[in-house]
Amino acid sequence: MKISDIRIEYSLQSLDENEVMAYPLDQFKTWFDEALKARVMEANAMTLSTVRNDGLPNARIVLLKGVDQGFIFFTNYSSAKGRELNDHSYAALTFFWPELERQVRVIGKVSKITSVESDEYFLSRPFSSQIGALASPQSSPIPNRQFIEDQENKLREELDQNSIKRPENWGGYRLIPSEVEFWQGRPSRLHDRILYTKETTGNWKIQRLAP
Template identity: 65%
Template sequence: MKLADIRIDYSLKSLDSTDVAENPIQQFNQWFEEAIQAKVMEANAMNLSTLGKDGFPNSRIVLLKGVDHGFVFYTNYQSAKGQELIHDPKVALTFFWPELERQVRVVGKAAKVSPEESDEYFFSRPFSSQIGAWVSPQSQEIPDRKYLADREQMYSKELSPETIKRPPHWGGFRITPIEIEFWQGRPSRLHDRILYTLQGTEKWSIKRIAP
């Protein structure tokens, strides 16, 4: 089959500006709950796009770990994405839930969460994941897989669930949105797109945009 011949005609649901919540975070939470109920695989997986110092965008999948007035995830601050966000906080997120024929696109700015928030999440993780945060010099070149295995063994001997602390180079970012788009697949590629744009500090405009 040719790539040009691969297509799906979306027809599950529709979306209108009169159907959505006044606040996009409320709308996101509603859609996210529906994704959970639909048993979407890795419903909290999101594509994170950052800007490198060379001006080129970089994208990767990370996991959403909290939603309040923004979208929270955790990482190594010394990683490529961590350093890029510290250097330039402009960021984009994309959620794709194919089982519901839905996509959510977020544009905003990143800032580190408080140390207390990072601690709370870090200590909610399994001990093996806590060890992993110490083991991996994320995004740096390493000689081989054995390097990681040796460091894991070393830290597992040195640390215990009672003594481990959060690495100072590991913590969360919160993406505070200025724009959120909700996309619902429709037949004939005439998809529904509802765009929220922040006006001032709290008010959101809502408009339909063409597919």
Template identity: 50%
Template sequence: MSKQEQNLSDIRNDYKLKILSESDLKENPIDQFQEWLDLAVKSNLYEPTAMTLSTCDSQCRPSSRIVLLKGLDDGLVFFTNYDSKKGLSVAENPFAAALFFWPELERQVRIEGKVVKVSTEESDKYFYSRPKASQIGAIISPQSKIISSRDDLDLMFEKALVDHENKEVTRPDNWGGYRIIPEYFEFWQGRSGRLHDRLFYQRENNGWTKGRLAP
């Protein structure tokens, strides 16, 4: 074993902040998630709405990246370029998994479900709420495609800024929102000795069943 491998294997933390019991859970997992998310936001964590989004294409090849949660209702809403790698994967296989990890709270939440596009009105509302620079970025970036250089990207951005100096940026048709409609939630609370609490909700017909998983 190399020195580096030895050092990596020595890295460990024990978790002692809280416990998670069945009596703590709300009836609806969206309400439970909202409670944990509110605490993460109030705790001033860095990017508390950041989630790892995992998708698979038609050949079941997985791909993961960080996106930001921008809405929570009956599902979890995020926005992106529909022609990006994740957009193309969702078009081929409309299911995804999301992971929130809040290490300062010793918590994580896993979510799995079907992905659907949000309405045009919802995409418009969010797009036009963004800073103009972010709007420009959305119209000039061929997201996930190979580009010749950073300089060319910067030139396109500067040109678009000038072109839109006195006019509104129009949301491109290939940019908008998705909603993950959850079918599964797992709430994880770190515990001492790696005996973590893992409580889950599974959608069954029009309701949810709950249970505990071994750590």
């Protein structure tokens, strides 16, 4: 089969602009709960898209770790995405839940969460994940796999769960949305697309987009 011949007809559900919630994060939480109930694999996996200093886009999968007034995720501040967010504070998130034939796209401004929030989450992680955050100079070139394994083993010998602390170059970010689009697959590629746009008044404008 040729790649161009791959085609799936979407027909599970519909999405109406007159039925969605007034606030996009409430709509997102509803859809996310439905994704969890549907046992979507890695429902909290999202594509984080940032902008490099040369103007090129850069994207990777990260994990959503909380939703309040924005979308929360964690990483190494010295990583490629951390450096890019430091230089260009706007980013985009994309969720895809194929089991529900749904996609959510988010655009907004990103800022670091408080050190208290980052500490709390870091200390809640498994010890192996804590060691991993300390051992990895994320996004930096390393000579081989053995280098990172040696770093991990050294830290395991030096630290335990009672002595480990969050490294200063690791923590959380919160993306505050200015645009959120909900996409529901429909037959004949005539998909439902509902866009929320935040207005200067603070209210959210809701529009249907052509598929």
